[in-house]
Amino acid sequence: MIKHEPDKDVIEKIIFLFNKKKYLEALDLSDKIINKYPNSILINNILGVIHTELKNYTFAKNLFIKVINLNPKYNDGYYNLANIYNKIGEEDNAIKNYERVIELDKGYYKAYNNLGNIFRKRNLNKKALEYYILTLNINPNYIRGFYNLAGVLQHFILDEKNKYINKFFLYLLENRTIVRPNAIATNVINGLFLNTNLKDNFSLIENINFPKNLNKIIEGLNENKLLLQFMKVCPIPNYYFEKNFIKIRNEILNQIYNLNFKKIYLNFLVALSAQCFLNEYVYSETNEEIFKVNKINERIKNNINTKKINELEILILSCYSPLHSFDWSSKIDPSNELKETFILQYEDYNEEKEYTKKIKSISEINDSISIKVKNQYEENPYPRWTNLGLSIEPRHIKEVIEDINLNVDIKKINFSKNVEILIAGCGTGQHAITTASKYKNAEIFALDLSFNSLAYAKRKAKELKCENINFFQGDLLSLKKVNKKFDIIESVGVLHHMADPLIGWATLTNCLKKDGLMLIGLYSEKARGNIANVRKTINNLKIKTTKKNIINFRKDIFEKNNPQWETIKHSPDFYSTSGVRDLLFHIQEHRFTIDIIRKKMKKLGLVFLGFEDTYVLERFKKNYDNNEDLYNLDTWIEFEKKNPRIFSGMYQFWCKKI
């Protein structure tokens, strides 16, 4: 009998070389074997996969077609062929072949996932979502599927019941590195209203039986795992939630010594306390509440040495002030029920305090605006975040840049072997850690004015095992002293808070290597028109920046239905103290237009390479399909005129020295 397939150990050797990314060696061996077994399905298929890696797509395509002809039921062959069609832009052919795979094997989850990607590219987001859900229902451990799901959830509004989606939301909110909870918060809220009985629960608060029905309400909320997790990962950007949480908090405080079913209250209070901590206690409080809180505080103070700890008392207090702010907190020996809150509100805080002592400074701060900005972020480090969307794996700098599709010939750029990256104004680390996860062999120099922000960043970097960031304190105006040049400089949301952004930008430009790339994020005058108006009102009314004033001002905005202020309520920043301060009470804010940015770049000898934000780019491409338009600032000016709020997430763009 003629043997069609080579021995198993030969196949294994090729696969071993392939997995080690030794593609040329794998190719060499396969080529030798194929001569002996020209009709081997396995070898032809492997050869196709190797050629795919080597970007020889036509070659690979023909090999997969051969494989399918040899065995029309070989689903890997169809799958690989579909991938090639996808890569060369023949999406209809790709769809046909993925569908064939699914006909042959209903459990082939990667085929559903890749179909989801094609629908996503075609802006058929609802269909893409369906396919990602199919993927994850087959393989709930497929991390890429979760990344894709999180991606699509940021581009459309969930408006129908879906019996699967909440379990995936829960997974996404429990995972530390797939997605920023804020990015999917609107859809999580929709998922809670559409697929759970949250609305009925909240309506019990407006019922005449309130507060007698408190047990029933807490019982209902406690069963809602997604809600509790959501409360623990980001300030929930919705006033309806806020109003109800304020009422519940007040009522639990009222009944704190008469609560039956202690366990459900403990569990719920851990989540409510986390929510209040994350929003930095932005909820309004009555004098009566303050009085009661003070009384409980006194009671605990008197009892703490007797070790008679009432967890409910401690938890309700931690819904009004962080545990570390009470002088007795160091004496707590936390029980299991208190552990989570104790770590969040006491241990993390102390860890950060230790870090502030160890962070090195690059210079003294002399600029008067920098001093004021520093003070603001020392008092309110911003943004406070829990989870992030990190890259699945770090990649070579050229691959990363190629994906952003910048107007630059990446082959001609000589990046250093160890890519040196400066994050100027890294704040609480979200940006620096995300960047660190993208690039292979990268060393990150992360600078900020605020020790407290840096300490938060350092703690989070440690928690996420991100080891290639060095944090420094100082003014970016002093970067000259560091005497270092960088391959990449990123500064997002920083320059517009300086006395003269152009001087700051020039300082950064001087730190860029000859071929280096720079990512800048600046406020848009058009997108922030509404915010500028509120800021004007705050200035005219001479409202001082105190926590109390911030809380009262928010209350006014919610209660007086001024249509001019409506959009502010949709900003996630409006739901935390540091967020409101950054959004409306910042001591220094400049806003830009595209034309002004163009002029500044000209002055600095920089060229525009393209915008970064995928949402903005997708919207732009729907209107302008010529690739060159992407790099034409006149077209962008026209686009922004038609879509004045499009840059509400800032102008984020890349540039380089001419």
Ligand SMILES: C[S@@+](CC[C@H](N)C(=O)[O-])C[C@H]1O[C@@H](n2cnc3c(N)ncnc32)[C@H](O)[C@@H]1O
């Ligand atoms: C709005 S936060 C943005 C933080 C971070 N880039 C992000 O996207 O999460 C602005 C940060 O810029 C920092 N900053 C402002 N002016 C600076 C300066 N002159 N030098 C260094 N950092 C500065 C502030 O301390 C603050 O942490």
